Amino acid sequence: MRDKPIPWIVRLALWQKRSPRYQGIKGFFRNILTNPDYPYKKYFDLFMISLILSSVWILVYEVKNPLPHWVDVYDLYVVTMIFVVEYLLRMWVYSDLYEMVLQQYDESLILGEPINRPKVLKKFIRSKINYILSPTAIIDLFAILPGYRPLRVLRIFVLFRLFKLLRYTKSINEFVQVLVEKRFELLTLLFLLVFIVMTAGIAIYVFETHVNENINSLFDALYWALVTISTVGYGDISPVTTEGRVVSGIIIVSGIAMISFVTSVIVSAFSIKLEELKENRYIQDLNKEEQFLVLCGYGQLTKMFLRQKEDDVEYLIIDKDPDRVAAASKDGYKAIQEDASRYEVLNRFNTEYAKVTLITLLNDDIENIYITLNAKSVDPQIKVIARVSDRRMTSKYRLAGADHILLPDEVASRMLLMAIEQPTIHEAIIQLITGRSKAKLDEVIVHSHDHYCCKSIAEVDFKAYKLLFVGLYRPETKEFLFNPAKEMQIREGDVLLVIGYHVSIEQFKKDLKVTT
Amino acid sequence: MTQRVYLFGYGRHGRQIASGLHESGFSLHILETDEERIARAKEDGYIKVDRVDVTSDEQLEELGIGVDDLIVCVMDDEHLNVFLTLSLRQLLPEAKIYAISDSIHTTEKLEMAGASKVIDLYFVSATRIHNFLHKPVTTHLLSGILGDKHDISFREFLIPPGSFLHGRNTDEIDFGRFNLLFLGLIDVELGNELIFVTEGFNHKLDSGDTLVFMGKDDDLDRFEEIIKRKTI
Numbered sequence: 001m002r003d004k005p006i007p008w009i010v011r012l013a014l015w016q017k018r019s020p021r022y023q024g025i026k027g028f029f030r031n032i033l034t035n036p037d038y039p040y041k042k043y044f045d046l047f048m049i050s051l052i053l054s055s056v057w058i059l060v061y062e063v064k065n066p067l068p069h070w071v072d073v074y075d076l077y078v079v080t081m082i083f084v085v086e087y088l089l090r091m092w093v094y095s096d097l098y099e100m101v102l103q104q105y106d107e108s109l110i111l112g113e114p115i116n117r118p119k120v121l122k123k124f125i126r127s128k129i130n131y132i133l134s135p136t137a138i139i140d141l142f143a144i145l146p147g148y149r150p151l152r153v154l155r156i157f158v159l160f161r162l163f164k165l166l167r168y169t170k171s172i173n174e175f176v177q178v179l180v181e182k183r184f185e186l187l188t189l190l191f192l193l194v195f196i197v198m199t200a201g202i203a204i205y206v207f208e209t210h211v212n213e214n215i216n217s218l219f220d221a222l223y224w225a226l227v228t229i230s231t232v233g234y235g236d237i238s239p240v241t242t243e244g245r246v247v248s249g250i251i252i253v254s255g256i257a258m259i260s261f262v263t264s265v266i267v268s269a270f271s272i273k274l275e276e277l278k279e280n281r282y283i284q285d286l287n288k289e290e291q292f293l294v295l296c297g298y299g300q301l302t303k304m305f306l307r308q309k310e311d312d313v314e315y316l317i318i319d320k321d322p323d324r325v326a327a328a329s330k331d332g333y334k335a336i337q338e339d340a341s342r343y344e345v346l347n348r349f350n351t352e353y354a355k356v357t358l359i360t361l362l363n364d365d366i367e368n369i370y371i372t373l374n375a376k377s378v379d380p381q382i383k384v385i386a387r388v389s390d391r392r393m394t395s396k397y398r399l400a401g402a403d404h405i406l407l408p409d410e411v412a413s414r415m416l417l418m419a420i421e422q423p424t425i426h427e428a429i430i431q432l433i434t435g436r437s438k439a440k441l442d443e444v445i446v447h448s449h450d451h452y453c454c455k456s457i458a459e460v461d462f463k464a465y466k467l468l469f470v471g472l473y474r475p476e477t478k479e480f481l482f483n484p485a486k487e488m489q490i491r492e493g494d495v496l497l498v499i500g501y502h503v504s505i506e507q508f509k510k511d512l513k514v515t516t
Numbered sequence: 517m518t519q520r521v522y523l524f525g526y527g528r529h530g531r532q533i534a535s536g537l538h539e540s541g542f543s544l545h546i547l548e549t550d551e552e553r554i555a556r557a558k559e560d561g562y563i564k565v566d567r568v569d570v571t572s573d574e575q576l577e578e579l580g581i582g583v584d585d586l587i588v589c590v591m592d593d594e595h596l597n598v599f600l601t602l603s604l605r606q607l608l609p610e611a612k613i614y615a616i617s618d619s620i621h622t623t624e625k626l627e628m629a630g631a632s633k634v635i636d637l638y639f640v641s642a643t644r645i646h647n648f649l650h651k652p653v654t655t656h657l658l659s660g661i662l663g664d665k666h667d668i669s670f671r672e673f674l675i676p677p678g679s680f681l682h683g684r685n686t687d688e689i690d691f692g693r694f695n696l697l698f699l700g701l702i703d704v705e706l707g708n709e710l711i712f713v714t715e716g717f718n719h720k721l722d723s724g725d726t727l728v729f730m731g732k733d734d735d736l737d738r739f740e741e742i743i744k745r746k747t748i
Contacts, residue, residue: 308642411644416529416590420614424702428700428710434643439715441654443651466715468712470730
C-alpha cells in the first residue's frame with residue numbers, strides 16, 4: 001500500500017497542515033475574525049464599525065445633497081471591497097479542507113480503498129454552504145449588495161450594514177440572546193397577538209366596510225386592529241358603528257394587558273441577564289490581575305478577613321446562597337452566586353498567568369474538602385487555604401492538597417493558653433506579627449540582582465539598620481535556619497526574617513535593591 | 517505554690533485549654549453545667565470537676581475563687597458565657613478573666629461584661645490567613661511555636677539574684693554564643709511591657725529583670741541553668 005502514489009489532494013492537504021506559514025496566516029485571520037479573546041480583534045472591530053457608520057452616513061447625506069465623486073468611489077470600491085474580502089475570509093476560516101481530506105484518507109487507508117474524492121468535495125462544499133446560510137453570513141451578504149449600482153433599490157440594503165454592527169459589538173449580542181432565551185413566551189404572545197388582530201380585523205371588516213369610508217379592504221381592517229391593540233391609535237381609521245366601537249373596546253383592553261405582559265417578560269429576562277453580565281465582568285476583571293484571591297463562602301470569618309485586609313490584592317467571593325451573596329454586595333464586597341465545588345466555575349479563572357489563592361472558609365468540612373480537591377484538579381498551581389472545623393479531618397485536607405490548614409477553634413484556644421501562660425510573650429508575638437507599635441517581624445526576599453545576594457551574613461550590617469536577624473528560610477530545601485552561622489552565604493530566593501521598626505525594615509528593603 | 521485556674525466550660529475550647537494548662541502545671545478546677553461533659557472531663561483524668569449552675573450567684577460564690585486565681589470562661593453557649601463573665605466580674609472586681617468569643621458581636625459584649633482578655637476566634641483566625649498570605653515563613657515558624665511541634669520558641673527568664681548577668685550591660689554580652697536570640701527585656705521599674713532590643717537601648721541588667729529570648733528548646737533549657745551561675 002505504501003508504494004501507491006499519494007493522491008494530489010492528499011499531498012495538498014498535508015502541505016497545508018504542515019506549512020507553518022499557511023497555518024500562521026489562517027490562524028491570524030481566524031483569531032482576528034472570530035476569537036473574542038484575541039487582543040487585536042477590537043481594533044479590527046472598531047475599523048469595521050467606522051466603515052459601516054461612514055457608509056450609513058453617506059446614505060443619509062445623499063438623500064438631500066449631491067455626492068462628490070470621491071465619496072461614491074469610496075463607498076463603492078473601498079467599503080464594499082473590504083466587506084467582500086471579509087466575507088470571503090470568513091468563509092475560508094469557517095472550515096478546513098485538509099482536515100476533511102486527511103480524515104477521509106485515513107479511512108480509505110484502513111479500508112484499503114482509494115480515496116473517495118467526490119465525497120470529500122461534497123463534504124467540503126456542504127460545510128461552506130452551511131456557512132453561507134448562517135444568519136450572520138446572510139446579513140454580511142446583504143451588506144455587500146448595495147455596492148451593485150445598476151439597481152438603485154439595493155441602496156436601502158446599506159441598512160443591513162447596520163445589522164452587521166451586531167457582529168462587532170458584544171452587548172447587542174447579549175440583547176439578542178435574551179430575546180432568544182425568552183422565545184417561547186414571546187412566541188406565545190405573538191401568536192395571541194396575531195389571533196386577536198385577525199379576529200378583531202375581520203369583525204370590523206364585516207361590520208364597517210360599507211359604513212366607514214376609511215375601511216376599503218381587509219388590509220385596512222387588520223392595520224386598524226394592529227394600530228389599536230398596540231395602543232398607538234393613529235386615528236386615521238376609527239370605528240363609526242356601535243358594533244365597531246365594542247370591538248375596539250375589547251381590543252384596547254386586551255392590548256394593554258398584552259403590552260404589560262411583554263414588557264414584564266423582557267424586563268425579567270434582562271434583570272437575570274444583567275446579574276450574569278455583572279458576574280462575568282467581575283471574573284474578566286479578575287483575570288487581568290497578576291494575583292488574586294477567591295474566597296469561598298461569605299460567613300463571619302470571610303467578613304473578618306476582608307475587614308482586616310489592607311493590601312489591594314483583588315478578590316472575589318463565591319457563595320452558593322443568594323442571601324449571603326446579597327449580604328456581601330450590601331456590605332460593599334464583590335460577590336457572585338456560584339458553586340465553587342463545580343469544575344466549570346473555578347476553571348473560568350485565569351490560573352495560567354495569575355497567582356490564584358483560593359480560601360475556603362465554609363463551616364462544612366465535606367464541602368471545604370470538595371472545593372479543595374476541585375481547585376487542585378483545575379490547576380495544582382492554585383494555592384488553597386482551608387478552614388477545618390473538625391480536628392479529625394485535618395489529614396483528609398492534607399491529602400486533598402490544601403497548602404495551609406486553619407483550625408479556628410484551635411488557634412483561639414492556643415492564643416488563650418498563651419495569654420495565660422506567657423502573657424508578655426503573647427503580647428510580644430501579637431505585636432511582632434501585626435507590627436503595630438515598635439517592632440515588627442518581617443520577611444525580606446533576596447533577589448538575584450540584590451545587593452546582599454551571594455554575600456555572607458557577616459557582611460550584612462543588621463545592627464546599623466537596628467534590625468535583629470532571626471534566621472533564614474531556604475525554599476529549595478524548605479528548611480528554616482535559625483540564627484545561622486555568620487559565614488553562611490545568602491543565596492537568591494532566600495527569605496530573611498528580621499525584627500525591627502517598620503521604617504528600618506523598609507529602609508533595609510530599599511537599600512537591598514541598590515546595586516553597588 | 518502553683519497558680520489555680522478555674523475553667524468554665526469543657527466543650528469545643530475547654531478540652532484543649534484544659535490539657536494545655538495541665539501540661540504547664542497549673543492547678544485546674546473544671547466547672548460545667550452539662551453532665552455529659554462533666555463525665556468526659558472525668559474520663560480524661562481530671563480530678564477537680566464540678567457541676568455548677570452558672571446563673572446562680574450563690575453557687576459561684578461558694579467556689580471560693582481567690583484574688584490571684586485565674587478564670588477562663590469558654591462555655592459553648594455564648595449567652596451563658598457572657599452572663600457568667602458579668603456575674604464573675606461583679607463578684608470579683610479584681611480577678612483576671614479570660615474568654616473566647618465566637619462572634620464579632622460577642623467580643624464586644626464580653627469586654628463590656630468585664631473580661632480582662634477576650635480572644636476573638638474570627639479575628640485571630642482571619643489574622644492567621646493574612647499571615648499565610650503575606651508572611652508564610654513567619655507563620656510557619658510561629659505555628660511551630662504556638663503548636664505542639666516545639667522547635668524554636670520564645671521564653672522569658674527572670675534574672676535570679678547572684679547571676680553573672682547582674683550589673684552587666686546588655687551590649688557586653690554576646691548571647692549568640694548560647695545560640696540564643698536576645699529579643700528584649702521587661703524592666704519592672706519601667707512598666708510591664710517588653711522593650712525590644714531593636715529600640716537600640718543599652719541597659720544595665722539587674723536581678724529581677726526579665727529577659728526574653730528566642731531559640732531552640734534545648735538551648736533555652738541549657739541557658740536556664742547557665743543564668744543561675746555566678747560566672748560563665
